[in-house]
Amino acid sequence: MSHLLKIWTPTGIRQCAGVATPVVVALLDNKGELAAAVADTRAVEEQLTPEWIVKFASIISSASILMLDANLSSAALEAACELAEKANVPIWFEPVSMVKCVKFKSIAHCVTYASPNELELVAMANSISLKKEKSLSFLHEENNKTTIDNVVQYLRQYVHVLLESGVKNIALTLGKYGIVLCSRDPWRLPKLLHMGQNMHNQMHLLKLSSATVPGHMFCKESGLERHHNQQNCNQRFPARTVYIHFPALPACIVNLSGAGDCFVAGVLAALCMHKDVCSSMAYGVAAAKQAVESELNVPLQMPQDVLTGDVGLVLGAAKENSDS
Numbered sequence: 001m002s003h004l005l006k007i008w009t010p011t012g013i014r015q016c017a018g019v020a021t022p023v024v025v026a027l028l029d030n031k032g033e034l035a036a037a038v039a040d041t042r043a044v045e046e047q048l049t050p051e052w053i054v055k056f057a058s059i060i061s062s063a064s065i066l067m068l069d070a071n072l073s074s075a076a077l078e079a080a081c082e083l084a085e086k087a088n089v090p091i092w093f094e095p096v097s098m099v100k101c102v103k104f105k106s107i108a109h110c111v112t113y114a115s116p117n118e119l120e121l122v123a124m125a126n127s128i129s130l131k132k133e134k135s136l137s138f139l140h141e142e143n144n145k146t147t148i149d150n151v152v153q154y155l156r157q158y159v160h161v162l163l164e165s166g167v168k169n170i171a172l173t174l175g176k177y178g179i180v181l182c183s184r185d186p187w188r189l190p191k192l193l194h195m196g197q198n199m200h201n202q203m204h205l206l207k208l209s210s211a212t213v214p215g216h217m218f219c220k221e222s223g224l225e226r227h228h229n230q231q232n233c234n235q236r237f238p239a240r241t242v243y244i245h246f247p248a249l250p251a252c253i254v255n256l257s258g259a260g261d262c263f264v265a266g267v268l269a270a271l272c273m274h275k276d277v278c279s280s281m282a283y284g285v286a287a288a289k290q291a292v293e294s295e296l297n298v299p300l301q302m303p304q305d306v307l308t309g310d311v312g313l314v315l316g317a318a319k320e321n322s323d324s
Contacts, residue, residue: 012056019043022071032256033175037097041071048072050079061087064272065112067264068093070100081107090271093167094264095120102127109166115264117173118155125158128165148177148245152321156241163241171267171281173260178248181281184241243321246281246314249289258297263288265298266307278318279311286310 022041029035053060053076060066066084068077068091084091090112095101101120104111105127116124151174159182162170170182266287270280289310290302 012059014047014052016043016047019047026257028257032253034257044071045073045076048076050075053079054083057083060084061089063089065090065092065268067091067268068107070094070096070103072103074103074106077103077107081110085110092264092268095124098123105165108162111167113169113171113267114162114167115171115173115260115267117175117260118151121155121158121162121170121172125161129161148174148180148247149321151177152180152243152245156323159241169277171263171284173263176248177245179246179263179281179285181244181246181277182241241323244278244281245319245321246278246285247317248285249310249313251289251292253292254295255297256292258294259288259291262291262298279315282311282314282318283307285314 020040020043022039022043024037024039024041026034027036060080060083063084066080066089068080070077070093072080081091083089091107091110092113092115093104093107093111095104095114095116098119101116101124104114104124108128114124155172159170159172163182163184168183172180172182174180263284265284267280267284269287270283271277275283286307287302290299290307291297293299
């Protein structure tokens with residue numbers, strides 16, 4: 001803690017006498033994937049109360065985007081979302097685990113982005129749906145013939161439940177398959193137009209359609225128009241779900257722990273730099289690649305030129321689909 005206080009402004013760090021700092025013990029399988037974990041996050045759940053959060057109302061209301069994770073109590077999540085929603089600040093919800101992710105139920109209507117994996121998606125959908133189903137959990141099976149199209153086709157039913165509950169965008173994390181961005185706000189997303197190939201690198205070109213809304217709308221200043229624009233969108237477009245697949249990049253895997261956190265951090269950083277949502281997803285994928293190639297959970301450095309090059313590769317390989 002003393003080291004963190006030298007780096008961070010201590011204003012928002014709550015120090016509680018006699019309370020242990022949260023700790024997680026993770027068990028990884030022979031592929032580096034998380035097999036099981038035991039976490040003690042009681043300090044976060046009990047000490048980051050709504051009363052504590054309200055003290056930072058001015059900071060939350062002036063933020064470009066608010067990221068919340070399911071380690072917080074339901075009351076704390078609701079308090080933070082209320083502050084953000086009043087200021088039209090976009091909200092990103094990180095589910096953490098199958099057990100904790102169901103806390104999102106009470107805040108689903110104000111979540112702008114959620115980033116579940118397959119199992120968390122199913123758990124979140126089941127928490128708000130009368131029809132309870134289990135995931136096939138086929139993403140990591142050996143020698144299967146699963147394709148990204150099969151995965152998306154199967155998971156669509158759960159995606160629809162979350163979008164119907166009010167979640168605006170889902171960044172579905174699928175491990176070696178990459179990311180699938182699911183949205184019913186197609187007017188917010190750049191249109192992927194494959195205008196030809198560069199024979200040198202075989203990378204598709206990305207072009208924004210003339211109807212694309214500027215990237216800064218995903219930050220604070222665009223949030224003020226979010227609800228009005230959504231109403232107009234519903235009048236002009238049919239209710240259909242758009243899926244954009246951002247494939248994982250080839251990598252020399254050293255450590256899979258931390259890839260998810262680096263993905264979210266990369267997306268958030270790009271959004272705060274006024275990147276459009278598709279470019280931001282690509283930044284997240286590029287950051288995740290840096291993470292899995294590092295012995296550390298979070299690499300000490302991520303060279304900007306390498307990230308930029310990888311972002312181009314991800315965007316060039318991205319593919320769009322939608323419900324008929």
